[in-house]
Amino acid sequence: MKKHYTLVNNKEFQKVYKRGKYAASSFLVVYCLKNNTETTKIGITTSKKVGKSVKRNRMRRLIKENIRELYDKLNKGFNIVIVARKSEKYANKEIIGKELRYLLYKLDLLDGESKC
RNA sequence: UGAGUAGACCGGAUGGUCGCGGACGAAGUGCUGAAAAGCCUCGUACGAGGAAAGUCCGGGCUCCAUAGGGCAAAGGUGCCGGAUAACAUCCGGUGAAGGCGACUUUAAGGAAAGUGCAACAGAAAUAAACCGCCAGGUUGAAGUUAGGGGUAAGAAUUGAGAAGUCUCUUACUUCUUACUUCUCACCUCCAACUUCCAAUCUGGUAAGGAUGGAAAGGUGAGGUAAGAGCUCACCGGCCCGACGGCAACGAAGGGUGCUAUGUAAACCCCACCUGGAGCAACACCGUGAUAAGAAACAUUAGGGUUGCCCGCCCGUUUCUUAGAGGUGGCUAAAGCCUGGUAGCAAUACCAGGCGUAGAUAGAUGACCAUUCAAGACAGAACCCGGCUUACAGGUCUGCUCAUUUU
Protein backbone atom coordinates (compact mmCIF):
# COMPACT_ATOMS: atom_id res chain seq x y z
CA MET A 1 0.00 0.00 0.00
CA LYS A 2 1.81 3.04 -1.21
CA LYS A 3 1.63 6.32 0.46
CA HIS A 4 -0.32 8.29 -2.07
CA TYR A 5 -3.20 5.88 -1.81
CA THR A 6 -3.84 6.76 1.81
CA LEU A 7 -6.10 9.38 3.29
CA VAL A 8 -4.14 12.04 5.13
CA ASN A 9 -6.14 15.07 6.14
CA ASN A 10 -8.63 15.27 8.93
CA LYS A 11 -11.04 17.03 6.56
CA GLU A 12 -11.19 14.13 4.20
CA PHE A 13 -11.96 11.84 7.09
CA GLN A 14 -14.69 14.16 8.29
CA LYS A 15 -16.22 14.24 4.81
CA VAL A 16 -16.37 10.50 4.68
CA TYR A 17 -17.90 10.28 8.12
CA LYS A 18 -20.54 12.91 7.33
CA ARG A 19 -21.61 11.97 3.88
CA GLY A 20 -20.68 8.36 3.40
CA LYS A 21 -22.29 4.98 3.80
CA TYR A 22 -21.15 2.65 6.47
CA ALA A 23 -21.27 -0.94 7.55
CA ALA A 24 -20.29 -2.38 10.89
CA SER A 25 -19.36 -5.64 12.50
CA SER A 26 -18.05 -6.60 15.89
CA PHE A 27 -14.43 -5.66 15.23
CA LEU A 28 -14.59 -3.10 12.43
CA VAL A 29 -16.57 -0.25 10.92
CA VAL A 30 -16.13 0.67 7.24
CA TYR A 31 -17.16 4.00 5.74
CA CYS A 32 -17.06 4.75 2.01
CA LEU A 33 -17.73 7.71 -0.28
CA LYS A 34 -17.36 8.32 -4.02
CA ASN A 35 -14.52 10.70 -4.80
CA ASN A 36 -14.95 11.16 -8.60
CA THR A 37 -11.41 9.97 -9.41
CA GLU A 38 -9.96 6.73 -10.63
CA THR A 39 -8.03 5.85 -7.47
CA THR A 40 -9.24 4.42 -4.19
CA LYS A 41 -7.92 6.02 -1.04
CA ILE A 42 -7.93 4.19 2.24
CA GLY A 43 -7.58 5.50 5.80
CA ILE A 44 -7.31 3.48 8.97
CA THR A 45 -8.15 4.84 12.42
CA THR A 46 -7.78 3.21 15.77
CA SER A 47 -9.07 5.16 18.71
CA LYS A 48 -7.82 5.00 22.26
CA LYS A 49 -10.78 2.84 23.16
CA VAL A 50 -9.00 -0.02 21.43
CA GLY A 51 -6.15 -0.03 23.92
CA LYS A 52 -2.67 1.24 24.36
CA SER A 53 -0.31 1.88 21.52
CA VAL A 54 0.80 -1.71 21.11
CA LYS A 55 -2.74 -2.97 20.63
CA ARG A 56 -3.62 -0.13 18.31
CA ASN A 57 -0.57 -0.77 16.15
CA ARG A 58 -1.36 -4.47 16.06
CA MET A 59 -4.88 -3.84 14.79
CA ARG A 60 -3.64 -1.36 12.20
CA ARG A 61 -1.07 -3.78 10.87
CA LEU A 62 -3.54 -6.61 10.59
CA ILE A 63 -5.92 -4.40 8.64
CA LYS A 64 -3.11 -3.20 6.40
CA GLU A 65 -1.98 -6.70 5.66
CA ASN A 66 -5.48 -7.65 4.56
CA ILE A 67 -5.91 -4.52 2.46
CA ARG A 68 -2.64 -5.28 0.71
CA GLU A 69 -4.09 -8.53 -0.55
CA LEU A 70 -7.52 -7.10 -1.47
CA TYR A 71 -6.47 -3.77 -2.95
CA ASP A 72 -6.46 -4.77 -6.60
CA LYS A 73 -9.88 -6.36 -6.40
CA LEU A 74 -11.64 -3.25 -5.05
CA ASN A 75 -13.88 -1.11 -7.23
CA LYS A 76 -12.14 2.13 -8.00
CA GLY A 77 -13.19 5.67 -7.24
CA PHE A 78 -13.92 5.53 -3.51
CA ASN A 79 -12.59 6.96 -0.29
CA ILE A 80 -12.68 4.27 2.36
CA VAL A 81 -12.17 4.66 6.11
CA ILE A 82 -11.73 1.62 8.30
CA VAL A 83 -12.24 2.07 12.05
CA ALA A 84 -11.14 -0.52 14.57
CA ARG A 85 -13.71 -0.92 17.29
CA LYS A 86 -12.13 -3.16 19.87
CA SER A 87 -9.18 -5.48 20.08
CA GLU A 88 -9.47 -9.03 21.18
CA LYS A 89 -6.47 -10.87 22.40
CA TYR A 90 -6.86 -13.67 19.88
CA ALA A 91 -7.70 -11.55 16.83
CA ASN A 92 -5.54 -12.76 13.99
CA LYS A 93 -5.32 -12.19 10.27
CA GLU A 94 -7.99 -14.69 9.26
CA ILE A 95 -10.75 -13.30 11.45
CA ILE A 96 -10.05 -9.72 10.48
CA GLY A 97 -9.86 -10.69 6.79
CA LYS A 98 -13.20 -12.46 6.89
CA GLU A 99 -14.94 -9.52 8.47
CA LEU A 100 -13.29 -7.03 6.16
CA ARG A 101 -14.34 -8.95 3.06
CA TYR A 102 -17.89 -9.29 4.37
CA LEU A 103 -18.20 -5.57 5.07
CA LEU A 104 -16.72 -4.51 1.74
CA TYR A 105 -19.06 -6.85 -0.10
CA LYS A 106 -21.99 -5.37 1.79
CA LEU A 107 -21.05 -1.89 0.56
CA ASP A 108 -20.74 -3.12 -3.06
CA LEU A 109 -17.06 -2.38 -3.14
CA LEU A 110 -15.98 -5.96 -3.77
CA ASP A 111 -16.90 -8.36 -6.53
CA GLY A 112 -18.95 -11.35 -5.62
CA GLU A 113 -16.23 -13.78 -6.67
CA SER A 114 -14.03 -13.19 -3.64
CA LYS A 115 -16.92 -13.20 -1.24
CA CYS A 116 -16.58 -15.67 1.53
C1' U B 1 20.43 -29.57 51.43
C1' G B 2 16.91 -25.82 52.89
C1' A B 3 15.65 -20.73 54.02
C1' G B 4 17.13 -15.85 53.11
C1' U B 5 19.79 -11.45 51.45
C1' A B 6 22.45 -8.18 47.94
C1' G B 7 24.09 -7.35 42.96
C1' A B 8 24.79 -8.12 37.61
C1' C B 9 22.80 -9.93 32.94
C1' C B 10 19.08 -11.85 29.27
C1' G B 11 13.91 -10.22 27.60
C1' G B 12 12.78 -16.15 22.55
C1' A B 13 16.34 -18.27 18.66
C1' U B 14 17.39 -20.05 13.42
C1' G B 15 15.95 -20.40 8.23
C1' G B 16 12.60 -19.35 3.91
C1' U B 17 8.61 -16.41 0.97
C1' C B 18 5.74 -11.80 0.56
C1' G B 19 5.36 -6.70 2.42
C1' C B 20 6.97 -1.50 4.94
C1' G B 21 10.71 2.90 6.16
C1' G B 22 14.64 6.14 5.27
C1' A B 23 20.00 5.75 3.53
C1' C B 24 23.56 4.24 -0.25
C1' G B 25 24.46 2.36 -5.20
C1' A B 26 22.98 1.06 -10.31
C1' A B 27 20.21 1.02 -15.04
C1' G B 28 16.45 2.91 -18.32
C1' U B 29 15.89 9.30 -24.04
C1' G B 30 9.64 5.18 -18.66
C1' C B 31 6.90 9.98 -16.51
C1' U B 32 7.15 15.43 -14.62
C1' G B 33 10.54 19.49 -15.17
C1' A B 34 14.41 24.76 -18.48
C1' A B 35 17.81 22.55 -15.15
C1' A B 36 18.90 20.69 -10.44
C1' A B 37 16.02 17.12 -8.87
C1' G B 38 11.75 14.04 -7.93
C1' C B 39 8.56 9.58 -9.11
C1' C B 40 8.82 4.48 -11.06
C1' U B 41 12.26 -0.36 -11.21
C1' C B 42 16.34 -3.40 -9.14
C1' G B 43 20.18 -4.47 -5.50
C1' U B 44 22.84 -3.90 -0.64
C1' A B 45 23.31 -3.52 4.52
C1' C B 46 20.46 -1.30 8.51
C1' G B 47 15.69 -0.54 11.13
C1' A B 48 12.11 0.21 18.91
C1' G B 49 13.07 -0.69 24.94
C1' G B 50 14.68 -2.12 29.87
C1' A B 51 11.50 0.33 30.83
C1' A B 52 10.85 3.53 24.51
C1' A B 53 5.71 4.38 29.38
C1' G B 54 4.36 8.12 33.43
C1' U B 55 6.04 13.36 32.58
C1' C B 56 8.06 13.53 38.61
C1' C B 57 13.03 16.30 38.71
C1' G B 58 17.71 18.18 36.29
C1' G B 59 20.26 19.90 31.87
C1' G B 60 21.54 20.74 26.45
C1' C B 61 19.20 23.48 22.30
C1' U B 62 15.79 27.65 20.49
C1' C B 63 13.10 32.20 21.13
C1' C B 64 11.59 36.30 24.47
C1' A B 65 13.21 39.60 28.64
C1' U B 66 17.53 41.66 31.18
C1' A B 67 22.02 43.09 28.60
C1' G B 68 25.20 45.16 35.87
C1' G B 69 23.90 43.39 40.35
C1' G B 70 20.71 43.19 44.50
C1' C B 71 16.00 42.92 47.32
C1' A B 72 11.02 41.28 47.79
C1' A B 73 7.26 37.74 46.33
C1' A B 74 6.48 32.63 44.87
C1' G B 75 8.45 27.80 44.65
C1' G B 76 12.04 24.15 45.93
C1' U B 77 16.08 21.69 48.66
C1' G B 78 17.61 20.49 53.97
C1' C B 79 22.95 15.01 58.59
C1' C B 80 28.39 15.14 56.51
C1' G B 81 32.03 14.57 52.58
C1' G B 82 32.67 13.47 47.50
C1' A B 83 31.02 12.65 42.09
C1' U B 84 28.60 15.31 38.12
C1' A B 85 27.06 19.86 32.97
C1' A B 86 23.21 19.76 36.63
C1' C B 87 19.79 17.47 39.96
C1' A B 88 15.02 15.97 44.53
C1' U B 89 20.24 11.61 41.26
C1' C B 90 24.60 8.51 42.50
C1' C B 91 28.82 6.84 45.81
C1' G B 92 31.11 6.61 50.66
C1' G B 93 30.30 7.67 55.75
C1' U B 94 27.47 9.41 60.60
C1' G B 95 23.11 9.09 63.67
C1' A B 96 18.30 6.63 64.35
C1' A B 97 14.81 2.36 63.54
C1' G B 98 14.14 -2.97 62.21
C1' G B 99 16.39 -8.01 61.73
C1' C B 100 19.75 -13.90 65.33
C1' G B 101 22.54 -12.50 60.91
C1' A B 102 23.96 -11.26 55.80
C1' C B 103 21.52 -6.74 55.33
C1' U B 104 17.44 -3.21 54.83
C1' U B 105 14.87 1.57 55.65
C1' U B 106 15.57 6.72 56.65
C1' A B 107 12.33 14.67 53.57
C1' A B 108 17.61 13.24 59.43
C1' G B 109 18.66 21.70 60.30
C1' G B 110 16.13 24.82 64.33
C1' A B 111 10.72 23.55 69.50
C1' A B 112 15.69 27.99 74.92
C1' A B 113 13.22 33.79 68.40
C1' G B 114 7.99 34.02 68.19
C1' U B 115 2.75 32.46 67.00
C1' G B 116 -0.71 28.44 66.66
C1' C B 117 -2.81 23.42 67.65
C1' A B 118 -3.23 19.09 71.13
C1' A B 119 -10.53 16.55 70.13
C1' C B 120 -12.52 12.84 73.59
C1' A B 121 -11.18 10.92 78.20
C1' G B 122 -9.04 12.40 82.76
C1' A B 123 -8.55 15.53 89.32
C1' A B 124 -5.07 17.89 86.23
C1' A B 125 -2.62 19.00 79.32
C1' U B 126 2.07 22.63 79.78
C1' A B 127 0.14 23.78 84.09
C1' A B 128 -1.16 21.41 89.45
C1' A B 129 -3.59 20.54 94.10
C1' C B 130 -9.80 17.74 92.98
C1' C B 131 -9.53 13.16 95.83
C1' G B 132 -6.02 10.85 98.77
C1' C B 133 -1.76 10.64 102.62
C1' C B 134 0.35 13.39 106.88
C1' A B 135 0.74 17.33 110.81
C1' G B 136 -1.75 21.13 113.53
C1' G B 137 -6.19 24.18 115.09
C1' U B 138 -11.59 24.49 115.97
C1' U B 139 -16.29 22.08 116.53
C1' G B 140 -19.26 17.81 117.20
C1' A B 141 -19.86 12.56 118.60
C1' A B 142 -18.35 8.34 121.35
C1' G B 143 -15.40 6.31 125.13
C1' U B 144 -12.04 6.25 129.44
C1' U B 145 -10.19 8.38 134.02
C1' A B 146 -10.63 11.59 138.26
C1' G B 147 -13.66 14.94 141.03
C1' G B 148 -18.30 17.65 142.69
C1' G B 149 -23.69 17.70 143.28
C1' G B 150 -28.58 15.34 143.38
C1' U B 151 -32.37 11.25 143.62
C1' A B 152 -33.72 6.30 145.09
C1' A B 153 -32.59 1.37 147.08
C1' G B 154 -29.91 -2.53 149.60
C1' A B 155 -26.05 -4.76 152.86
C1' A B 156 -22.42 -4.50 156.89
C1' U B 157 -20.27 -2.01 161.06
C1' U B 158 -20.19 1.74 164.86
C1' G B 159 -22.49 5.45 167.99
C1' A B 160 -26.92 7.57 170.04
C1' G B 161 -32.08 7.25 171.21
C1' A B 162 -36.74 4.63 171.78
C1' A B 163 -39.59 0.19 172.25
C1' G B 164 -39.98 -5.10 173.23
C1' U B 165 -38.28 -9.92 175.60
C1' C B 166 -36.49 -10.73 180.73
C1' U B 167 -36.80 -10.13 188.02
C1' C B 168 -32.73 -6.56 186.93
C1' U B 169 -28.21 -5.66 184.60
C1' U B 170 -25.57 -7.46 180.77
C1' A B 171 -27.05 -9.49 176.50
C1' C B 172 -30.33 -10.26 172.24
C1' U B 173 -34.02 -8.60 168.53
C1' U B 174 -36.55 -4.68 165.75
C1' C B 175 -37.11 0.41 164.12
C1' U B 176 -35.37 5.51 163.18
C1' U B 177 -31.43 8.94 162.32
C1' A B 178 -26.27 10.23 161.36
C1' C B 179 -21.39 8.89 159.66
C1' U B 180 -18.09 5.55 157.06
C1' U B 181 -17.26 1.73 153.43
C1' C B 182 -18.95 -1.18 149.29
C1' U B 183 -22.27 -2.35 145.02
C1' C B 184 -25.61 -0.79 141.19
C1' A B 185 -28.71 2.59 138.11
C1' C B 186 -29.96 7.52 136.33
C1' C B 187 -29.28 12.93 135.75
C1' U B 188 -25.93 17.05 135.70
C1' C B 189 -21.27 20.18 135.87
C1' C B 190 -16.04 20.62 134.97
C1' A B 191 -11.12 18.92 133.40
C1' A B 192 -7.71 15.76 130.88
C1' C B 193 -6.85 11.99 127.39
C1' U B 194 -8.07 8.73 123.30
C1' U B 195 -10.32 7.57 118.44
C1' C B 196 -9.70 2.18 111.62
C1' C B 197 -15.57 8.53 113.88
C1' A B 198 -17.54 13.17 111.28
C1' A B 199 -17.24 18.37 109.57
C1' U B 200 -14.28 22.56 108.62
C1' C B 201 -9.73 25.65 108.37
C1' U B 202 -4.32 26.12 107.85
C1' G B 203 0.06 23.88 106.27
C1' G B 204 3.22 19.80 104.20
C1' U B 205 3.41 16.24 100.06
C1' A B 206 3.78 14.65 94.83
C1' A B 207 4.13 7.86 96.73
C1' G B 208 -1.35 6.40 94.82
C1' G B 209 -5.95 7.87 91.82
C1' A B 210 -10.32 4.09 85.86
C1' U B 211 -7.83 8.42 81.36
C1' G B 212 -4.47 9.61 77.59
C1' G B 213 0.04 9.53 72.25
C1' A B 214 2.18 12.35 76.27
C1' A B 215 1.16 13.07 83.63
C1' A B 216 8.05 15.91 84.14
C1' G B 217 13.40 10.45 84.96
C1' G B 218 12.92 4.40 85.89
C1' U B 219 13.78 0.08 89.41
C1' G B 220 15.24 -1.29 94.36
C1' A B 221 16.75 0.09 99.28
C1' G B 222 17.16 3.64 103.12
C1' G B 223 14.68 7.72 105.08
C1' U B 224 10.19 10.35 106.77
C1' A B 225 4.58 12.61 110.40
C1' A B 226 3.39 11.47 105.39
C1' G B 227 6.29 11.85 101.37
C1' A B 228 9.79 13.56 97.86
C1' G B 229 16.75 12.71 93.95
C1' C B 230 15.69 13.87 100.30
C1' U B 231 20.01 10.06 100.34
C1' C B 232 22.38 5.67 98.13
C1' A B 233 23.17 1.61 94.14
C1' C B 234 22.32 0.47 88.96
C1' C B 235 20.27 2.37 84.36
C1' G B 236 18.89 6.91 81.71
C1' G B 237 19.54 12.37 80.96
C1' C B 238 22.29 17.16 80.88
C1' C B 239 27.13 19.90 80.90
C1' C B 240 32.46 19.94 80.08
C1' G B 241 35.51 17.03 77.29
C1' A B 242 41.71 14.71 76.57
C1' C B 243 41.95 12.24 71.98
C1' G B 244 40.31 10.59 66.83
C1' G B 245 37.98 12.37 62.20
C1' C B 246 38.23 17.27 56.37
C1' A B 247 33.22 16.95 58.46
C1' A B 248 28.59 14.86 60.24
C1' C B 249 30.02 12.65 64.60
C1' G B 250 32.42 9.22 68.00
C1' A B 251 34.69 9.07 72.78
C1' A B 252 38.42 7.75 77.67
C1' G B 253 37.45 10.61 81.72
C1' G B 254 35.26 14.31 84.85
C1' G B 255 31.18 17.11 86.71
C1' U B 256 25.86 17.66 87.78
C1' G B 257 20.52 15.22 91.47
C1' C B 258 18.37 16.54 86.77
C1' U B 259 13.98 23.41 86.19
C1' A B 260 12.00 22.88 79.99
C1' U B 261 5.73 17.49 76.40
C1' G B 262 4.70 16.67 71.16
C1' U B 263 3.96 18.91 66.40
C1' A B 264 7.96 22.74 61.58
C1' A B 265 5.06 16.72 55.83
C1' A B 266 1.23 23.91 60.89
C1' C B 267 2.82 29.17 60.17
C1' C B 268 7.73 30.33 60.82
C1' C B 269 13.47 31.02 61.54
C1' C B 270 18.29 29.78 59.34
C1' A B 271 21.39 28.20 55.01
C1' C B 272 21.47 27.30 49.77
C1' C B 273 19.09 27.21 44.68
C1' U B 274 15.64 29.06 40.74
C1' G B 275 14.33 35.00 34.82
C1' G B 276 10.00 33.05 31.44
C1' A B 277 8.26 29.75 27.66
C1' G B 278 8.86 25.46 25.05
C1' C B 279 10.80 21.46 18.85
C1' A B 280 3.22 22.00 18.00
C1' A B 281 10.02 26.22 20.22
C1' C B 282 12.28 28.56 16.20
C1' A B 283 14.23 29.71 11.01
C1' C B 284 13.37 29.68 5.73
C1' C B 285 10.32 28.91 1.22
C1' G B 286 5.75 30.16 0.02
C1' U B 287 0.52 29.67 -1.70
C1' G B 288 -4.85 30.31 -2.84
C1' A B 289 -6.53 24.33 -0.93
C1' U B 290 -9.82 24.85 3.23
C1' A B 291 -12.86 26.66 7.44
C1' A B 292 -16.36 30.24 9.78
C1' G B 293 -19.88 34.31 9.10
C1' A B 294 -23.06 37.47 5.90
C1' A B 295 -25.73 38.39 1.26
C1' A B 296 -27.74 36.74 -3.45
C1' C B 297 -29.42 32.71 -6.75
C1' A B 298 -31.51 27.82 -7.65
C1' U B 299 -34.66 23.82 -5.91
C1' U B 300 -38.47 20.90 -3.00
C1' A B 301 -35.80 17.29 -7.51
C1' G B 302 -31.92 13.94 -5.99
C1' G B 303 -28.68 11.81 -2.18
C1' G B 304 -27.53 10.54 3.13
C1' U B 305 -29.70 9.33 7.90
C1' U B 306 -28.36 0.62 7.69
C1' G B 307 -36.61 -1.58 6.95
C1' C B 308 -40.87 2.69 6.87
C1' C B 309 -42.76 7.83 8.46
C1' C B 310 -41.67 12.65 10.75
C1' G B 311 -37.53 15.63 11.58
C1' C B 312 -32.38 16.89 10.33
C1' C B 313 -27.99 17.40 6.93
C1' C B 314 -25.75 18.05 1.94
C1' G B 315 -25.46 23.08 -3.61
C1' U B 316 -23.31 27.63 -6.65
C1' U B 317 -21.41 32.82 -6.75
C1' U B 318 -19.61 37.34 -4.22
C1' C B 319 -17.60 39.86 0.24
C1' U B 320 -15.10 39.77 5.18
C1' U B 321 -11.96 37.15 8.68
C1' A B 322 -8.38 33.27 9.52
C1' G B 323 -3.96 31.19 7.05
C1' A B 324 -3.22 26.02 4.66
C1' G B 325 1.16 23.41 2.83
C1' G B 326 6.46 22.29 2.33
C1' U B 327 11.83 22.28 3.87
C1' G B 328 15.22 22.66 7.81
C1' G B 329 15.53 21.92 13.14
C1' C B 330 16.59 15.70 13.04
C1' U B 331 20.42 13.02 15.22
C1' A B 332 27.94 12.61 16.24
C1' A B 333 25.79 12.59 21.43
C1' A B 334 27.98 15.63 28.70
C1' G B 335 27.53 8.67 23.00
C1' C B 336 28.68 3.17 23.36
C1' C B 337 32.25 -1.14 23.87
C1' U B 338 37.17 -3.18 25.37
C1' G B 339 41.71 -2.55 28.10
C1' G B 340 44.89 0.23 31.47
C1' U B 341 45.82 3.97 35.46
C1' A B 342 43.89 6.77 40.04
C1' G B 343 40.06 5.96 43.70
C1' C B 344 36.80 1.75 48.92
C1' A B 345 33.15 3.62 45.31
C1' A B 346 30.24 6.99 42.30
C1' U B 347 33.49 8.70 38.68
C1' A B 348 37.71 10.88 36.13
C1' C B 349 41.88 10.42 32.71
C1' C B 350 44.54 7.73 28.73
C1' A B 351 44.76 4.20 24.44
C1' G B 352 42.13 1.39 20.69
C1' G B 353 37.58 0.27 18.18
C1' C B 354 32.44 1.38 16.77
C1' G B 355 30.15 5.38 15.30
C1' U B 356 24.58 1.91 15.04
C1' A B 357 16.29 4.07 13.51
C1' G B 358 14.94 9.14 12.21
C1' A B 359 9.11 8.36 10.69
C1' U B 360 5.45 12.90 9.84
C1' A B 361 -1.75 9.92 10.30
C1' G B 362 3.44 8.00 11.68
C1' A B 363 7.88 2.40 9.15
C1' U B 364 9.03 -3.92 12.44
C1' G B 365 3.85 -7.21 10.01
C1' A B 366 1.81 -11.92 7.73
C1' C B 367 2.54 -17.10 6.54
C1' C B 368 5.53 -21.69 6.83
C1' A B 369 9.28 -25.03 9.10
C1' U B 370 12.56 -26.46 13.30
C1' U B 371 13.56 -25.87 18.46
C1' C B 372 13.03 -24.55 23.67
C1' A B 373 11.68 -22.60 29.16
C1' A B 374 5.85 -21.88 24.83
C1' G B 375 7.39 -15.82 24.84
C1' A B 376 5.33 -11.04 30.17
C1' C B 377 5.18 -5.65 30.43
C1' A B 378 5.02 -3.00 26.43
C1' G B 379 6.17 0.87 20.52
C1' A B 380 11.13 5.95 19.41
C1' A B 381 8.47 11.27 17.78
C1' C B 382 14.24 17.12 19.48
C1' C B 383 18.17 14.86 22.52
C1' C B 384 20.62 13.36 27.10
C1' G B 385 21.20 12.24 32.94
C1' G B 386 18.12 10.32 36.74
C1' C B 387 13.55 8.92 39.51
C1' U B 388 8.86 6.33 39.61
C1' U B 389 5.59 2.68 37.88
C1' A B 390 4.45 -2.28 34.84
C1' C B 391 6.73 -7.08 33.84
C1' A B 392 6.14 -14.33 31.89
C1' G B 393 10.31 -16.53 32.93
C1' G B 394 15.58 -17.66 32.96
C1' U B 395 21.15 -17.39 33.99
C1' C B 396 25.39 -16.07 37.04
C1' U B 397 28.05 -14.22 41.41
C1' G B 398 29.00 -12.65 46.63
C1' C B 399 27.29 -13.15 51.63
C1' U B 400 24.19 -14.86 56.07
C1' C B 401 21.43 -18.40 59.09
C1' A B 402 19.82 -23.47 60.10
C1' U B 403 20.53 -28.82 59.57
C1' U B 404 23.55 -33.11 58.28
C1' U B 405 28.42 -35.37 57.35
C1' U B 406 33.75 -35.13 57.83
Place this chain on the structure above:
RNA sequence: UGCGGAUUGGUGUAACGGUAGCACGACUGACUCUGGAUCAGUUUGUUAGGGUUCAAAUCCUUAAUCCGCAG
Protein backbone atom coordinates in the same frame (compact mmCIF):
# COMPACT_ATOMS: atom_id res chain seq x y z
C1' U C 1 2.77 18.27 23.45
C1' G C 2 2.15 21.64 27.40
C1' C C 3 -0.88 23.68 31.39
C1' G C 4 -4.84 23.44 35.04
C1' G C 5 -8.62 20.94 37.92
C1' A C 6 -11.43 16.98 40.11
C1' U C 7 -12.31 11.98 42.53
C1' U C 8 -16.70 11.28 49.48
C1' G C 9 -23.07 5.49 49.87
C1' G C 10 -26.76 3.87 43.81
C1' U C 11 -27.12 9.71 42.52
C1' G C 12 -26.23 14.97 43.86
C1' U C 13 -23.38 17.36 47.45
C1' A C 14 -21.20 19.17 52.98
C1' A C 15 -17.26 18.54 56.51
C1' C C 16 -10.85 23.88 61.31
C1' G C 17 -6.25 17.51 61.32
C1' G C 18 -10.36 15.16 66.41
C1' U C 19 -17.59 10.62 66.38
C1' A C 20 -18.11 11.13 57.99
C1' G C 21 -23.13 14.46 57.74
C1' C C 22 -27.62 16.02 54.50
C1' A C 23 -31.17 15.27 50.57
C1' C C 24 -33.15 11.96 46.88
C1' G C 25 -32.98 6.65 46.21
C1' A C 26 -33.19 1.15 47.80
C1' C C 27 -35.04 -2.28 51.60
C1' U C 28 -38.18 -3.53 56.04
C1' G C 29 -42.33 -2.46 59.13
C1' A C 30 -46.88 0.50 60.40
C1' C C 31 -51.33 2.86 58.26
C1' U C 32 -54.82 1.08 53.80
C1' C C 33 -59.25 -3.70 50.85
C1' U C 34 -54.70 -2.56 47.52
C1' G C 35 -51.34 1.19 45.72
C1' G C 36 -49.63 6.27 46.37
C1' A C 37 -48.80 9.91 50.10
C1' U C 38 -47.38 9.89 55.37
C1' C C 39 -44.75 7.89 59.82
C1' A C 40 -40.78 4.76 62.08
C1' G C 41 -36.33 2.09 61.23
C1' U C 42 -32.24 -0.30 58.41
C1' U C 43 -28.49 -0.62 54.57
C1' U C 44 -24.73 1.22 51.46
C1' G C 45 -18.46 5.47 52.32
C1' U C 46 -13.67 9.13 51.63
C1' U C 47 -10.11 6.41 43.84
C1' A C 48 -5.60 2.95 45.31
C1' G C 49 -0.56 2.22 47.79
C1' G C 50 3.13 4.33 51.13
C1' G C 51 4.67 8.12 54.67
C1' U C 52 4.36 12.53 58.62
C1' U C 53 1.29 12.81 63.08
C1' C C 54 -1.21 10.56 69.30
C1' A C 55 -4.92 10.83 65.29
C1' A C 56 -5.41 11.81 58.40
C1' A C 57 -11.31 12.47 53.73
C1' U C 58 -8.07 16.75 54.95
C1' C C 59 -0.82 17.34 55.07
C1' C C 60 3.34 15.05 51.79
C1' U C 61 4.45 11.50 47.98
C1' U C 62 3.68 7.66 44.09
C1' A C 63 0.14 5.65 40.82
C1' A C 64 -5.01 5.22 38.49
C1' U C 65 -9.36 7.34 36.26
C1' C C 66 -12.06 11.49 34.45
C1' C C 67 -12.79 16.60 32.84
C1' G C 68 -11.34 21.33 30.88
C1' C C 69 -8.01 24.95 28.25
C1' A C 70 -4.11 26.37 24.41
C1' G C 71 -2.07 25.27 19.76
